[in-house]
Amino acid sequence: MSIVITVTSGKGGVGKSTTLANIAVGMADEGKKVVAVDFDIGLRNLDMLLGLENRIVYNVIDVMEGKCNLTQALINDKHSKNLFFLPASQTNDKNVLNKQKVKELLETLKKEFDIILIDSPAGIEGGFEHAIAYADRALIISTPDVSSVRDADRVIGIIDAKSEKAHKGEEVEKYVIINRIKPELVERGDMLTTEDVLNILALPLIGIVPDCEKVISSTNMGEPIIRDLKAESGEAYRHISRRILGEEVEYLDLSVKKVSLKGFFHEFFC
Ligand SMILES: Nc1ncnc2c1ncn2[C@@H]1O[C@H](COP(=O)(O)OP(=O)(O)OP(=O)(O)O)[C@@H](O)[C@H]1O
Ligand SMILES: [Mg+2]
Numbered sequence: 001m002s003i004v005i006t007v008t009s010g011k012g013g014v015g016k017s018t019t020l021a022n023i024a025v026g027m028a029d030e031g032k033k034v035v036a037v038d039f040d041i042g043l044r045n046l047d048m049l050l051g052l053e054n055r056i057v058y059n060v061i062d063v064m065e066g067k068c069n070l071t072q073a074l075i076n077d078k079h080s081k082n083l084f085f086l087p088a089s090q091t092n093d094k095n096v097l098n099k100q101k102v103k104e105l106l107e108t109l110k111k112e113f114d115i116i117l118i119d120s121p122a123g124i125e126g127g128f129e130h131a132i133a134y135a136d137r138a139l140i141i142s143t144p145d146v147s148s149v150r151d152a153d154r155v156i157g158i159i160d161a162k163s164e165k166a167h168k169g170e171e172v173e174k175y176v177i178i179n180r181i182k183p184e185l186v187e188r189g190d191m192l193t194t195e196d197v198l199n200i201l202a203l204p205l206i207g208i209v210p211d212c213e214k215v216i217s218s219t220n221m222g223e224p225i226i227r228d229l230k231a232e233s234g235e236a237y238r239h240i241s242r243r244i245l246g247e248e249v250e251y252l253d254l255s256v257k258k259v260s261l262k263g264f265f266h267e268f269f270c
Pocket of ligand 1: 009011012013014015016017018019040045120121122179180181209210211212213215216219233
């Protein structure tokens with residue numbers, strides 16, 4: 001059984017594409033055949049996160065418009081034979097996606113892949129509704145600040161109202177990932193706690209990720225941090241990947257105590 005998982009958020013820039021690139025690698029490493037589809041048309045950054053930007057010839061719109069076949073557009077990851085990438089178009093505008101064509105594309109992908117991961121634009125942007133339309137699951141990314149959580153809450157409402165599952169009287173399974181947690185700020189009361197966020201969103205948690213410089217540098221190098229076995233953020237993404245696949249995995253301890261102890265040994269905690 002294949003599954004369509006959309007990674008989305010209310011506010012932009014909270015870490016959707018970063019999360020998606022990492023868990024795509026994580027689930028492929030767990031043996032699943034994964035395709036990462038970039039629906040964030042216009043920005044096209046998932047390719048860079050995966051280090052595949054130079055290999056792009058065709059994109060998702062070319063496939064939908066019949067300009068090439070799926071095999072021509074799919075790009076295999078450099079490290080994993082299980083992971084493929086379907087790029088967004090940089091030139092077409094976001095309104096070019098057509099619901100029927102999105103449906104056909106996903107039906108075709110379902111025949112070949114176990115996991116179809118869709119990188120969505122933020123909830124307020126064009127193209128969002130297409131990205132969530134056929135989702136079986138939605139991973140809602142929020143940073144622990146009031147505006148991000150409030151916008152995430154709005155997006156949950158839109159998913160519940162506008163997805164195909166909602167039209168059929170079913171529900172999209174929704175989970176929260178809290179990204180860029182800074183333990184010192186949480187301790188000082190300057191950042192929402194995980195409990196605060198979950199109380200507002202009233203959804204199950206599937207991951208917590210620390211704020212980490214290494215995430216940014218790995219992004220710039222096109223090498224998702226999940227492959228760094230020493231980084232705690234990499235571990236966070238490995239855990240999320242395994243939880244999505246149904247394993248019970250303990251949550252990381254992101255308390256200040258642990259962070260400063262690691263700092264004492266001059267290691268980068270994240
Ligand atoms: N855990 C993290 N720690 C530090 N920086 C992070 C973390 N997660 C994401 N970032 C950084 O935040 C920025 C935005 O991330 P990303 O592009 O993944 O967000 P997005 O939600 O996909 O944005 P958009 O809405 O524009 O598509 C990037 O510079 C990324 O490196
Ligand atoms: Mg993005």
